[in-house]
Amino acid sequence: xxxxxxxxxxxxxxxxxxxxxxxxxxxxxxxxxxxxxxxxxxxxxxxxxxxxxxxxxxxxxxxxxxxxxxxxxxxxxxxxxxxxxxxxxxxxxxxxxxxxxxxxxxxxxxxxxxxxxxxxxxxxxxxxxxxxxxxxxxxxxxxxxxxxxxxxxxxxxxxxxxxxxxxxxxxxxxxxxxxxxxxxxxxxxxx
Numbered sequence: 282x283x284x285x286x287x288x289x290x291x292x293x294x295x296x297x298x299x300x301x302x303x304x305x306x307x308x309x310x311x312x313x314x315x316x317x318x319x320x321x322x323x324x325x326x327x328x329x330x331x332x333x334x335x336x337x338x339x340x341x342x343x344x345x346x347x348x349x350x351x352x353x354x355x356x357x358x359x360x361x362x363x364x365x366x367x368x369x370x371x372x373x374x375x376x377x378x379x380x381x382x383x384x385x386x387x388x389x390x391x392x393x394x395x396x397x398x399x400x401x402x403x404x405x406x407x408x409x410x411x412x413x414x415x416x417x418x419x420x421x422x423x424x425x426x427x428x429x430x431x432x433x434x435x436x437x438x439x440x441x442x443x444x445x446x447x448x449x450x451x452x453x454x455x456x457x458x459x460x461x462x463x464x465x466x467x468x469x470x471x472x
Contacts, residue, residue: 287397288422292325293366293377293418294318294344295359297352299338306339308380316341320383324460325417327387328394329376334409335362337378337391356432359416367425378417383465385417388455389460391420396451402427405443406461407452413443414461 282388296308296318307317315323318340322332334340336347350369359379366375376393378385396404402424405413420428427442442448453461 283317286399288372288374290329290333290376290394290419291366291370291373292321292322293350293362293375294325294332295335295362295377295379296338297359297362298338308338308340310383312383314342315383316343317383318344318380321378321380321385323376323386323389324345324390325376328390331464333366335377336365339425340380353432357437360428360432360437363420363439364425364428367420367422367428371422371425374419374421376417376419379463382417382461384462386457387455387461390417392454392457393417396449397421398449400445400447401447401449403442404449405439405448405453407443408461412440413450415439415442416463417461 308316310317312320322344325330332347334344334347336352353364353368356364360415363375363377366377374397376390393404393406397419404419405415406418408414430457431437443450
């Protein structure tokens with residue numbers, strides 16, 4: 282468990298993408314009786330309690346009543362949603378996942394939350410020796426200035442954060458590793 286001195290977690294569900302490569306709204310894609318976004322929201326909610334929609338994309342009717350934050354105007358892609366979240370609730374850490382990660386589980390979210398340590402800007406799970414998973418991940422309030430600099434500097438990729446010494450990049454244990462996969466360019470999983 283993270284120390285009680287860490288800021289409380291709130292969850293953000295990224296729903297702002299245009300789904301151009303996927304070909305249809307990923308948040309609405311049905312799989313095993315639920316839409317992708319519903320599956321991800323349930324996993325996030327099991328750990329963080331509150332789930333806020335990040336972006337203006339469509340969501341299933343079951344999520345339509347959730348609080349929603351707009352993307353930051355000077356950023357693009359997932360960084361825009363992340364900046365919008367951190368700016369809106371500066372006293373909270375954000376557990377953020379994308380709507381195209383229907384394999385996300387509460388167990389994976391609990392593992393992420395357990396990797397938080399005071400003094401770290403973020404917890405970005407290791408994907409490979411030189412890559413991290415920017416989502417799902419945890420971003421502490423102290424990450425905001427660095428993310429702002431990335432947005433104004435023109436680099437929208439979150440990968441450089443994984444090389445910072447003040448960012449935790451643990452390797453997910455085998456039992457939760459699949460939870461970090463997404464369906465950005467792959468065909469939709471079988472229903």
